[in-house]
Amino acid sequence: MIRFDLDAREATLSARDLIRFDASKALRPEPALGLRARAGTRVHGKRRAEAEAARGDSYRAERSVEYRVERRGWRATVQGRIDGLYREDGAWVVEEVKSVVLDPSRFAPEDLARAVIQEGAFADHRLQLEMYILFLADALVREGPADAGPPRVTGRLVLVNLGGGADPGGDGERAAADPGSREAAIDISPDLDAVRSWVHGRIDLVLDRAEAEEASRSARREAAARIAFPFPSLRPHQGDLAELVRATLEAGENLLASAPTGVGKTAAVLREALRFALERGLRIFWATSRTTGARIVVETLERIAAASGWNGLGGGPPPFRAVVLRAREKVCPRAARGEPVFCHEAFCPWAESYAEKVEGGKLVDRLLAGPVATPEAAVALGAESGACPYELLLDASLGADVSIGDYNYVFDPRSYLRPLFDERLARDAVLVVDEAHNLPARGRASYSPAVERRDGARLDRWAREREDEGVRSWCRRLEGLLAAASEHGREELGDPPVYPVDIDPAIVRSLTEDLDALRTRRLLGGSRGTGSPGGADPLEEFASRWGSFAAAFDAREAMASLVLYDKSGAAGHRLRVLCFDPSGPVGKRIAAFRSSILFSATLEPLEFHRDVIGLPPARTRLASFPSPFPEENRKILVWDRISTYFRSRGRDAAEVARLIEEIASVEPGNYLACFSSYAYLREVQEHMSPWMREAAVVQTPGMTEEARDLVLGKLREHAGGRGPPRTVLAVQGGIFTEGVDYPGKMLVGVIVVGPGLPAVTFDEERVREHFEDRFDQGFEYAYLYPGMSRAVQCAGRAIRSETDIAAIVLLGERFARSQYARLFPQHWYRRSPKELVSKDLVTDLREFWAGVHARADRRDG
Ligand code: SF4
Numbered sequence: 047m048i049r050f051d052l053d054a055r056e057a058t059l060s061a062r063d064l065i066r067f068d069a070s071k072a073l074r075p076e077p078a079l080g081l082r083a084r085a086g087t088r089v090h091g092k093r094r095a096e097a098e099a100a101r102g103d104s105y106r107a108e109r110s111v112e113y114r115v116e117r118r119g120w121r122a123t124v125q126g127r128i129d130g131l132y133r134e135d136g137a138w139v140v141e142e143v144k145s146v147v148l149d150p151s152r153f154a155p156e157d158l159a160r161a162v163i164q165e166g167a168f169a170d171h172r173l174q175l176e177m178y179i180l181f182l183a184d185a186l187v188r189e190g191p192a193d194a195g196p197p198r199v200t201g202r203l204v205l206v207n208l209g210g211g212a213d214p215g216g217d218g219e220r221a222a223a224d225p226g227s228r229e230a231a232i233d234i235s236p237d238l239d240a241v242r243s244w245v246h247g248r249i250d251l252v253l254d255r256a257e258a259e260e261a262s263r264s265a266r267r268e269a270a271a272r273i274a275f276p277f278p279s280l281r282p283h284q285g286d287l288a289e290l291v292r293a294t295l296e297a298g299e300n301l302l303a304s305a306p307t308g309v310g311k312t313a314a315v316l317r318e319a320l321r322f323a324l325e326r327g328l329r330i331f332w333a334t335s336r337t338t339g340a341r342i343v344v345e346t347l348e349r350i351a352a353a354s355g356w357n358g359l360g361g362g363p364p365p366f367r368a369v370v371l372r373a374r375e376k377v378c379p380r381a382a383r384g385e386p387v388f389c390h391e392a393f394c395p396w397a398e399s400y401a402e403k404v405e406g407g408k409l410v411d412r413l414l415a416g417p418v419a420t421p422e423a424a425v426a427l428g429a430e431s432g433a434c435p436y437e438l439l440l441d442a443s444l445g446a447d448v449s450i451g452d453y454n455y456v457f458d459p460r461s462y463l464r465p466l467f468d469e470r471l472a473r474d475a476v477l478v479v480d481e482a483h484n485l486p487a488r489g490r491a492s493y494s495p496a497v498e499r500r501d502g503a504r505l506d507r508w509a510r511e512r513e514d515e516g517v518r519s520w521c522r523r524l525e526g527l528l529a530a531a532s533e534h535g536r537e538e539l540g541d542p543p544v545y546p547v548d549i550d551p552a553i554v555r556s557l558t559e560d561l562d563a564l565r566t567r568r569l570l571g572g573s574r575g576t577g578s579p580g581g582a583d584p585l586e587e588f589a590s591r592w593g594s595f596a597a598a599f600d601a602r603e604a605m606a607s608l609v610l611y612d613k614s615g616a617a618g619h620r621l622r623v624l625c626f627d628p629s630g631p632v633g634k635r636i637a638a639f640r641s642s643i644l645f646s647a648t649l650e651p652l653e654f655h656r657d658v659i660g661l662p663p664a665r666t667r668l669a670s671f672p673s674p675f676p677e678e679n680r681k682i683l684v685w686d687r688i689s690t691y692f693r694s695r696g697r698d699a700a701e702v703a704r705l706i707e708e709i710a711s712v713e714p715g716n717y718l719a720c721f722s723s724y725a726y727l728r729e730v731q732e733h734m735s736p737w738m739r740e741a742a743v744v745q746t747p748g749m750t751e752e753a754r755d756l757v758l759g760k761l762r763e764h765a766g767g768r769g770p771p772r773t774v775l776a777v778q779g780g781i782f783t784e785g786v787d788y789p790g791k792m793l794v795g796v797i798v799v800g801p802g803l804p805a806v807t808f809d810e811e812r813v814r815e816h817f818e819d820r821f822d823q824g825f826e827y828a829y830l831y832p833g834m835s836r837a838v839q840c841a842g843r844a845i846r847s848e849t850d851i852a853a854i855v856l857l858g859e860r861f862a863r864s865q866y867a868r869l870f871p872q873h874w875y876r877r878s879p880k881e882l883v884s885k886d887l888v889t890d891l892r893e894f895w896a897g898v899h900a901r902a903d904r905r906d907g
Contacts, residue, residue, distance in 0.1 A: 047059075047063065047471075048063050048252060048255075050256045050259060052256065052259070052260050052263070054121075055119055055120045055121065056120065056123070057121070057122045057249075057252055057253065057256055058122075058123045058125065059122075059123075059124055059125070059252060060126060061124055061125070061126040061174050061177045061178065061181075062126075062170075063252075064124055064177070064245065064248050064249070065173050065174060065248075066170065067252060067255070089145045089206045089208070090143055093129075093143045093204065093206070094107045094129075094130065097130050097132070101132050104132050105130060105131070105132045106130070106131045106132070107129065107130055107131075108127050108129070109127065109128040109182075110125070110126070110127050110128075111125075111126050111127070111181035111182055111185060112124070112125050112126070112185075113177070113180070113181045113184065113245065115245075115246065117246065117249055117250060117253060118250070120256070122249045124177070124181070124245065126177065126178050126181060128140050128141070128178050128182065129141055129142050129143045130143070131182070137199065137200050138182065138186070138197060138198065138199045138200070139200055139201070140175060140182055140199060140200070140201045140202070141201070141202045141203075141204060142174060142175040142178065142201070142202075142203055143204045143206060144168070144171045144203065144204070144205055144206070145205075145206050145208050146168070146205050146207055147207070147208050148207050150207065153207045153228070153230070154230075155229075155230035155232075158205060158230045159230065159232045162232050163232065168205065171203055171205075172203060172234060173244075175201045175202075175203050175234055176201065176234065176236040176241045177241060177245060178201070179199050179200070179201045179234075179236060179238070179241070180238050180241045180242060180245070182199050183197055183238060200233065200234070200235050201233070201234040201235070201236070202231055202232070202233055202234070203231070203232045203234055204229060204230070204231050204232075205229070205230045205232070206228060206229050207228045208566060259327075262327075263327045266324040266327060266366075266447070267324065269324050269366060270320075270321050270322075270325040272354045272355060272365050273320055273321045273324065273350060273354050273365060273366070274317075274353040274354045274355075275313070275317055275353065276313055276346060276349035276350045276352075276353045277310070280310075281308065281309060281310045282309075282674035283305065283309050283671045283672065283674055284309055284310040284314045285314075287303060287305055287309060287310075287311065287315070287669075288317065288318045290303065290667065290669055291314065291315050291318040291319060291643055292318050292322065293667075294641060294643065294667055295318070295319065295322045295641050297641075298640055298641050299641060299665045300641065300642045300643075300665055300666040300667070301642070301643045301644065301645075301666070301669065302644050302649060302652055302655060302656055302659075302661060302666055302667070302668050302669070303643070303644070303645040303649070303668075303669045303670075303671070304645070304646060304648060304649035304650055304652060304669070304670045304671065304871075305645060305647065305670075305671035306647050306671065306672070306673040306674075306675075306842065306871065306873065307647050307673075307842060307845065307846050308673060308674045308675050308845075308846070308847065308848065309673075309674055311645050311647075312342055312346050312480070313346050313349075315478060315643055315645060316332075316346050316347065316350065317350060319476055319478060319643060320350065320366060320447070320448065322476070323447060323448075323476055324365075324366060324447060327474070328474050328475060328476055328640065329446070329447060329448070329449070329471070329474060329475040329476070330447065330448045330449070330475065330476050330477075330478060331448075331449050331450075331451070331456060331476075331477050331639075332448060332449070332451075333451065333452070333455070333477065333478065333479045334450065334453070335452070335453055335480070335481045335484040335485075336481070338785050339480045339481055339785065340370055340450050340451075343450050343480070344370060344420070344450070347417060347418050347448065348417065348418060350365075350366075350417075351364055351365060351416075351418075356417060365417070366447040366448065367414045367417065367442075367445070367446045367447050367448070368417060368419065368446055368447065368448035368449070368450060369414070369418075369439060369442045369443040369450070370418065370419065370421055370450045370451070371421070371443060371449060371450065371451030371452070371455060371463075372436075372439065372451075373452065373454075373461075374387060374389075374436045375387060376421070377421050377425050377428075377435045377436050377439065378396075378434070378435070378436055379396060379428060379429070379435070386583030386586050387586070388586065389436075396428060396432060396435075397434055397437075400433055400434060400437060403431050403432060403433040404433055404438070404441065407433070409427055409431055409433055409438055410438065410441050410442050410445060413427055413438055413442045414442050414445060414446065419439070419442050419446070421435070424436075424438045424442070440463070451463075453479070453484070453488050454492070456477065456635055457485070457488065457492055457631075457632055458492040459492060459493065459594075459597035459598055459600075459601055459631070460593055460594050460597045472638040472639050472640075473639070473640055475639055475640060476639060476642070476643070477636060477639040477641070477642040477643070478643045478645075479642065479643070479644040480645065480646075481784075481785065482645055482646045482649060482655065482659070483646040483647075483648050483649055483655065483835055483839070484646075485644070486628065486632075486658040486659060486832075487832070489625075489628030489629075489631070489632040489659075490625050490626070490627075490628050492598075492628070493598045493601060493605060493607065493623065493625035493628050494598065494607075494622065494623055494624050494625045495591070495594035495597075495598050495622065495623060496612070496617070496620040496621065496622035496623075497524075497591060497592060497595045497620060497622070498591075498617050498618060499525070499528050499618060499619040499620060500617075500618050501588055501591065502524045502525055502528065502588075503521075503525070504584070504588075505517065505521055505584060505588045506521035508584045508585070509521060516567065517564055517585065520557070520560055520561060520564060523557060524557060527553060527557075527621075528611075528619065528621060531547045531549070531611040531621060532611060532619060534547060534611075535547075535611055535613070543612070543614035543808075544611070544612045544613070544614055544808045545610065545611055546609065546610055546611075547609055547610065547611045547621070548609075549621075551599070551600075554596055554599050554600075555596075557592070557596075558592070558593075558596045561589055561592060562589075565585065565586070568585065595621070595623065598623040598625065601631055602623060602625075604630050604631055604634070605625050605628060605630040606625070606626050606627035606630070606816050607623055607624060607625040607626065607627075608623070608624045608626075609621070609622075609623055610622050610623075610624050614808075624809055626812045626816045627658065627817070627820070628658070629657060629659060629660030630660060631660075632659055632660045633659065633660020633661060634660070636659070636660065636661065637662070642661075644659065644661075647839070647842055648835055648838045648839050648842065650670065650835075650838070650869060650871060651831060651869065652669075652670065653668070654826070654827060654831045656668065657821065657827075670871075670872070672872070673845075673871075673873040674848070675845055675847070675848050675850070676848060678897065678898075679845065679848070679849075679850060679851045679852075679898075680844075680845050680852055680853070680854060681852075681853045681854065681890065681891065681894035682855075682856070682874050682875075682882050683853070683854070683855050683856070683884040683890055683891070684855075684856045684861045684867075684879075684882045684883045684884065685705065685855060685856070685857050685858075685883075685887050686858070686859040686861060686862035686883055687859070688701055688705065688857055688858060688859065689859055690702070690726075690800025690801075690857060690858035690859075690860070691800075691860075695726055695729060699726075699729040699730045699733050700733040702730045702733075702799055702857060703730045703731070703732075703733035703734045703735075703738070705797075705855075705857060706719050706730070706734070706738070706773065706797055706799075707735060708887070708888060709795060709855055709887070709891065710738070710741075710771075710773055710795065712853075712891040712892055713795065713853070713891070714771055714794075715764070715771050715791060715793070715794030715795065716761045716764055716765065716771050716773070716774070716788075716791070716792055716793050716794060717772075717774070717793065717795045717796070718773075718774045718782065718783070718788070718793055718796045718797070718843060718844070719773060719774070719775050719776070719797040720776055720777065720778045720782075720783050720796065720797070720798050720799060720802070720837075720840040721775070721776070721777055721778065721799045721800075721802070722777070722778055722799070722800050722801070722802035722803065722833075723777060723802075724745075724746075724747055724777055726799070726800075727744070727745070727775050727776075727777060730775075730799070731744065738773065741770060741771060741772055741773050742772070742774075743757050743773070743774050743775070744774075744775045745774070745775065745776040745777060745780060745781070745782055749780075749781060751781060754781045754782060757772075757782075758786070758788075760772055761774070761788065761792045761793070762792055764791075765790055765791035765792045777802070778798070778802030778836040778839070778840050779802060779836040779839070783836070783843060784836075784839050787843075787846045788843055788844060788846065789846050789847060790847075790849070790850065793843065793844040793852055794844070794851070794852050794853065795844065795852055795853045795854070795855070796840060796843055796844045796852065796853075796854045796855070797854075797855045797857060798837050798841055798854070799857050799858065800837075800857065800858040800860065801830075801833040801834050801837045801858065801860055801861065801866060802836040802837060803829045803830065803832070804828065804829055804832055804833060806829075810828050810829065811828075813827070814827070814828035814829070830865070830866070830869070831869070834869040835869075837861075838869070838870065838871060841854045841856065851898055853894060853895070855887065855891075856882075862880075862883050864879075
C-alpha cells in the first residue's frame with residue numbers, strides 16, 4: 047500500500063506497489079478462492095524448511111531490504127522482503143519463490159526459463175527479484191568496508207506450480223499422488239544500472255500520483271465548502287443531531303444515536319459526514335442492512351448534489367462521488383444466466399483481460415462521472431464493455447468519497463471487503479451504520495454458520511455421478527468428522543439434541559485447504575462449472591457454506607462462542623458455530639475506522655446496544671432525540687387486561703382476536719397487527735370473525751419483498767379511496783415491521799400483540815448465561831432488550847411524517863410492568879409510562895379519533 051505524507055513530502059511503498067500501482071486492480075478473489083494465498087503460504091513454508099535443512103546457517107529467510115532516493119523534492123522509500131538469501135560459489139543469491147497455476151503439461155522448467163528470460167513471462171515476478179538484487183547490492187556496498195569491490199549478487203526465481211490437483215505445500219502422500227515436475231529454478235543476473243533507472247522512472251510516476259492526490263485534496267476541500275443541506279429548512283432536532291455528528295467526527299470518536307422517524311437522520315448525518323470527509327480527504331462507508339436503506343441514501347445524495355450546485359453531466363465534475371455496492375451474485379452476468387460464479391480469468395469471460403478493458407474504456411472514470419454510481423450503471427457498462435460489473439463497482443468505490451453497501455462488507459468474516467478496508471484505508475475512513483439496532487443480530491448470524499450433514503451427502507452423490515474420487519474422498523473425511531461428533535453425543539452425553547463438541551482446528555484447516563485444492567484443480571481442468579441453467583454449481587455452493595463455517599470457526603476464540611453438534615430441527619444433523627456475543631469481532635472492525643456514527647429510530651437502551659456492538663464506553667457518545675411530530679397525531683395505549691405469555695396464549699387467543707377487531711372497528715382504515723411468532727399469529731387468526739378474516743392479509747414464513755410490496759399496494763389502494771380496508775397480520779422483526787414505511791393513510795393503527803421476546807432455546811439460554819456472567823443481566827440482554835426493541839419498531843411504523851395520524855395499541859400485561867415499560871421511548875409519555883395504560887380501550891380510541899376529526903373539520907372550515 048502506497049503511503050503519502052503530503053506535508054512531509056514523503057512516499058513509502060513496497061516493491062510490489064512500484065510494479066503494479068498503475069495497473070487496474072487485479073480481480074479480487076472470490077471469497078473462498080483465497081486458495082492461492084493459502085497455498086502460496088504453504089509453498090513458502092515448505093521451501094524455507096527445505097532450504098534451511100540443506101544450507102544450514104548460511105540461509106537467511108525473509109531478509110528486509112529498502113531503497114531510498116530523493117526525487118523532485120520528495121523522499122521515496124521502496125521496501126521489500128527477500129524470501130531467501132544465501133551464498134553460492136562466492137556470490138550472494140537472492141531467491142524469490144512464487145506459486146503459479148499452470149496446466150502440468152505446460153510446466154517444463156527449460157521452456158519456462160526461456161519464457162521468463164527472453165519472452166517476458168512472469169514479468170512482475172522477475173522485476174521484483176531484480177529490484178531486490180539491486181537493493182541488496184546497494185545495502186552491501188553501504189554496509190561493507192570502503193575498499194571492498196562491488197559485491198557479487200545474483201538472483202534465482204523459483205516457480206512452484208499449484209496446478210495439477212495435489213498440493214505441493216501439503217503432505218508427501220498427496221504430492222506423490224500427482225507425478226510430474228512442480229518446480230522450476232531460473233537464474234537471473236540483471237543489469238543493475240538498467241534496473242535502477244527503471245526504478246527511478248516508476249518512482250516519478252508514483253510521485254505524479256502524489257501530486258495529483260494533492261490537487262484532488264484541495265479540490266475536495268473546496269467542494270466541502272459547497273456541500274449544502276438538501277432541504278429548504280431543518281426539522282426539529284435535526285440541527286442538534288448534525289452538530290453532534292460533527293463534534294464526534296472531530297474528536298475521532300463513535301456516536302450511537304437513537305432518533306425517531308421524522309428527525310431527518312439520513313440527511314443530517316450524510317451532509318455532516320460528507321463535509322467532514324471532503325475537508326480532510328477521508329472516505330465514508332455507509333453500511334445498510336437493507337436495500338431500501340441504500341435507496342434512501344442515494345436519493346439524499348442526489349438531493350445534496352443538486353443543492354450544492356451540480357446540475358448534470360455537462361456542468362462540471364460533481365462535488366463528490368458515491369458508489370452503491372451490491373452483492374456479487376446480484377450483478378454478475380454469469381449468475382444472471384444461471385451459470386456458476388467463478389471469478390477467475392481462466393474461467394470467466396468478464397474477468398478475462400479485465401485490466402485492459404478498464405484502462406482502454408476508462409470504465410471507472412465513466413462510472414464515476416456523476417455523483418452516484420449505481421449497480422445498474424455498472425451492469426450496463428459491463429454489458430457494453432465485457433468487464434465484470436462487480437469488480438467495476440469495487441474499483442470505483444476505491445476512488446469514491448462515499449461507498450454504500452450491506453453490513454456484510456464490513457462485518458461478515460467472509461464477505462468483508464479487504465481491498466476497501468485494509469488497515470490504512472479504514473483509518474482514513476468514517477463508518478456510518480444505518481438502522482444500527484439490526485447490527486447485533488446480524489453480527490451474531492454472520493458468526494454463527496452451520497454445515498449440514500445432508501449437504502455433505504448431497505455433494506458426495508454429485509461427485510459419485512461425475513466419478514470425482516477427489517471430492518468423494520473429501521466428503522468421506524467430512525462425514526467421518528460429523529459421525530464422530532454424533533457418536534460422542536450418543537455414547538458419552540446421553541444423546542442430547544444439541545451439545546458442544548471439541549473439534550481439532552488442524553482437521554478444519556486441512557479440510558479447508560483440500561477443498562480449495564479440489565476447486566483449483568477443477569478450475570484448471572478447464573471445466574466451466576456444472577451448474578445447470580438457473581442452478582448453482584454444487585461444489586461451489588458447498589464450498590461457500592464450508593467457507594463460512596471455517597471462517598467463523600477460525601474466529602471462535604476472539605468471540606464468545608461454542609462449536610455445537612446439533613441434531614434438532616428440520617435441517618437434520620449439523621455442525622455449527624454459535625456466537626452468542628459478537629461484540630469482539632464487530633467492535634474490532636468498527637475500531638479500525640477513524641470514527642463511526644451508528645444510528646436508528648430505536649436504540650434504547652443505548653448502553654445495551656453499545657455493549658453488544660462492542661463500542662468502547664470511553665470513546666462512544668450516546669444520544670437520544672425526541673420525536674418531532676405533533677403529539678395530538680398519535681394515541682399510544684397499553685391494554686394490560688390480557689396476557690400474551692406463551693403459557694396463556696391458547697386461553698387468550700380468542701380475546702386477542704376480539705380486541706383486534708374492536709380496535710379496527712373504531713376508525714375505518716388499514717391496520718397492522720404484529721405478533722411474536724407465526725404460531726401465535728395463526729392461533730389468533732383462527733378466532734377471527736369472517737369479516738376480519740376477509741380483511742386480513744397474512745404474512746407467511748419466507749415471504750419475499752416482492753410479495754410484501756403487493757400487500758403494500760393494497761394498503762395504498764385503500765388509502766387512495768379505492769379498495770377495502772385491510773388488516774395486516776405480521777410477525778415482529780419481519781418484513782412488514784422493519785425497514786418499511788406506511789406513509790399517509792396507509793395505516794391508521796398498529797396493534798402490538800405482546801413483546802416479541804426471543805423464544806427460549808438452547809442458543810438463547812447460552813446468550814442469557816453469557817450476559818449474566820458479563821453484566822449480571824442475562825434475561826435483559828438475551829430476551830428483554832431484543833424483544834422490546836422489536837415491539838417499539840412495530841409501534842413506530844404508523845407515524846412517519848408530521849401529517850400521519852394513527853393509534854398504537856400495545857396488548858399484554860407485560861407492557862404495563864416497569865421492567866418493560868421503562869424501555870418505551872421517552873417521547874411516548876410526559877412523566878411516566880403508566881400514563882399510557884388504558885382503562886377503557888374503546889372509549890380512549892373514540893375520543894382520540896373524535897379529536898382528530900374535529901381538528902380536521904376546523905381546518906377545512
Ligand atoms: S462476471 Fe461474475 S463470475 Fe465473472 S468475475 Fe465477475 S462476478 Fe465473477
